[in-house]
Amino acid sequence: MTSNPFPRLTGSADVSVRPARAGDAAAIARVQGVTWRTAYRTLLPAAVLDEWDEAAVADSWLAAVTAPPSAGHRVLVAVEREAVVGFAAVATGPEAAEISTLLVEPRWGRRGHGSRLLAAVTDLASADGTTRLEVWLAESDQASADFYESAGWAPDGWARTLDTGSAPLRELRWHVELGEEDTDR
Structure with a gap:
């Protein structure tokens, strides 16, 4: 019997976070496409969204799940009942x-899926001996900034500008240091 890789995750059987499986690739691509079209329409170039190829994106996620570039690369999914409702790649x-x-x-x-995913990522990083978590966020993405800030993250002063093929996209790096309280869980 193996121990729970996500010790902080509790709750009903209706919601959970688990490692992604090959059969989740299409659902991950769907979640990404819907979320980008809904929440990121003003951040991403129209061509990226207009030319979205869900089958090709699903193939990319299948490769990420079944043949990651290293043992440290992981994809997790948030599940409600049997539906994949979110995901994280770390x-x-x-x-x-x-x-x-x-x-x-x-x-x-607003059902806790993002927080459960972030907790699972933190647990994985802590189990791997990692002392710091980082994420790049679009400077204008206030919703994501608010989410990470509420979890104790902060910008660390690093910025980068991505060439998107249309308007440049400026991103800020956010981080959190994993202390003893994170690694003891």
Whole structure:
């Protein structure tokens, strides 16, 4: 019998976070597409959304789940009943882990799925001995900034500008240090 990889996660069987499986790839792509079209329409170039190829995105997520580039690369899904409602992708390293994406489909928002995903990522990073978590957020993405700030994260002063093919996208790096209270759980 193996121990629970997400010790802080409790609650009913109706909601959970678990490692993504190959069969989740299409649902992950769907959540990403719906969330980008709904929450990020003003941040992303119209061409990215207009030319969205859900099958190709699903193939990319399938590869991320079944053949990650390293043991530290993981994809987690938030599930309500049997439906995948959100996901997170993270790469852990010896000193820092980077969340490349954490999305919850907007119609499933405000039910704790994002917080459960973030807690699971924190648990994985702590179990891997990581002492710091990082994420890049679009400077104008106030909803995500509010979410991470409510969880104790803060900008660390680093910024980057991405060439999106249309308007540049400026991102700020947010972080949280994992202390003893995080690694003892």
